[in-house]
Amino acid sequence: MTIRLGLPDVGAEEAAAVAEVLASGHLTMGPKVGEFECEIAGAVGVPYAVAVANGTAALHLAAMALQLGPGDEVIVPAYTFPATANAVALVGATPVLVDVDPATMNLDIEAVYRAVTPRTKAVLAVHLFGNPVDWEALASAVPPEVQLLEDAAGALGATWRGMQCGSLGVLGCFSFHPRKTVTTGEGGAVTTHSEELDAALRRFRHHGIDMAKADIPQPSTNYRLSDIQCAIGIPQMRRLPELLAMRRRIAAGYTERLAELEAAGKVVVPRAAEGDVHGYQAYVIQIDNRDEALTTLRAEGIEVQIGTYAVNLMTAYKEQGSRPGAEAVFRRALALPLHSQLTDDDLDRVVAGVARFV
Numbered sequence: 001m002t003i004r005l006g007l008p009d010v011g012a013e014e015a016a017a018v019a020e021v022l023a024s025g026h027l028t029m030g031p032k033v034g035e036f037e038c039e040i041a042g043a044v045g046v047p048y049a050v051a052v053a054n055g056t057a058a059l060h061l062a063a064m065a066l067q068l069g070p071g072d073e074v075i076v077p078a079y080t081f082p083a084t085a086n087a088v089a090l091v092g093a094t095p096v097l098v099d100v101d102p103a104t105m106n107l108d109i110e111a112v113y114r115a116v117t118p119r120t121k122a123v124l125a126v127h128l129f130g131n132p133v134d135w136e137a138l139a140s141a142v143p144p145e146v147q148l149l150e151d152a153a154g155a156l157g158a159t160w161r162g163m164q165c166g167s168l169g170v171l172g173c174f175s176f177h178p179r180k181t182v183t184t185g186e187g188g189a190v191t192t193h194s195e196e197l198d199a200a201l202r203r204f205r206h207h208g209i210d211m212a213k214a215d216i217p218q219p220s221t222n223y224r225l226s227d228i229q230c231a232i233g234i235p236q237m238r239r240l241p242e243l244l245a246m247r248r249r250i251a252a253g254y255t256e257r258l259a260e261l262e263a264a265g266k267v268v269v270p271r272a273a274e275g276d277v278h279g280y281q282a283y284v285i286q287i288d289n290r291d292e293a294l295t296t297l298r299a300e301g302i303e304v305q306i307g308t309y310a311v312n313l314m315t316a317y318k319e320q321g322s323r324p325g326a327e328a329v330f331r332r333a334l335a336l337p338l339h340s341q342l343t344d345d346d347l348d349r350v351v352a353g354v355a356r357f358v
Ligand SMILES: Cc1ncc(COP(=O)(O)O)c(C=O)c1O
Pocket: 054, 055, 056, 057, 080, 081, 083, 084, 126, 128, 151, 153, 154, 174, 175, 176, 177, 187, 188
């Protein structure tokens, strides 16, 4: 039997919620959007959340809301899903790819410090796979006028020193893609403490229209999320503690089974810093023989996957040169299956499979 990489935890409650929206006749811009936004804001611990079409839209809107543009530099990690860098490029600003620390797979804070120039306007830090960035260290690496943004696409429910990811920066960006902890099929959200940024995000989500003045101060596009999708998200958000607990249980099962290989230095396992809580959007290990493991395990019906991308190796960004940390993790990272249907036998089979390649 194939062991799936991910499996969205959606069922009867979500189906009933969709049926209710279909029957209501309000398929978009109806009451479910605000309800979903309230759930998100409550969970993240911020006053404002804006639901949007996907995580990439969330990042793009965040860059627009901060008025980033040509001539501005925005520091982003070199090892991330490319949407992080693309969102900066889409507004005409320059994504400055900064290397990551292979131990955390997050931004290397000293490298951030070295990358700051007078043009640096923001850092778009990624809590990769749900591992919280050391926010204090990041803040201390840049001048106070540099805005700190969070790509928390995979960090719903993750906490840094007790504070929710998505509440740390001036804006937090989430994704509700099916491999995320909470899913709406496609979906995303931007969270903020600022009433002004909330208003800008709402304008830019809806063509740039200022509803009060029936005017468009600056054009934008349609990044709305439908009521059908928000309806799926509401019961998902209410089950967030349960969904997170399930992920922690699977992650602990892997970590326990990999302990000997970890102690022998043959595998790096994902772990949040002391006092922080990992969201485990993905359970990504690092091994030397990753490519062979990837091909063989897939052929045997274990759906493993690479971690994410070294963005500096992409044609659009390769003039920025080498980032050794990102490239090493890109070659070595292996995402293991992670979903609520995994049994202890499945975990045994995955770990036994991995163990043959270390
Ligand atoms: C770190 C990160 N940022 C952004 C995104 C983009 O989210 P979406 O697929 O919802 O557009 C992803 C999606 O995988 C991601 O992992």
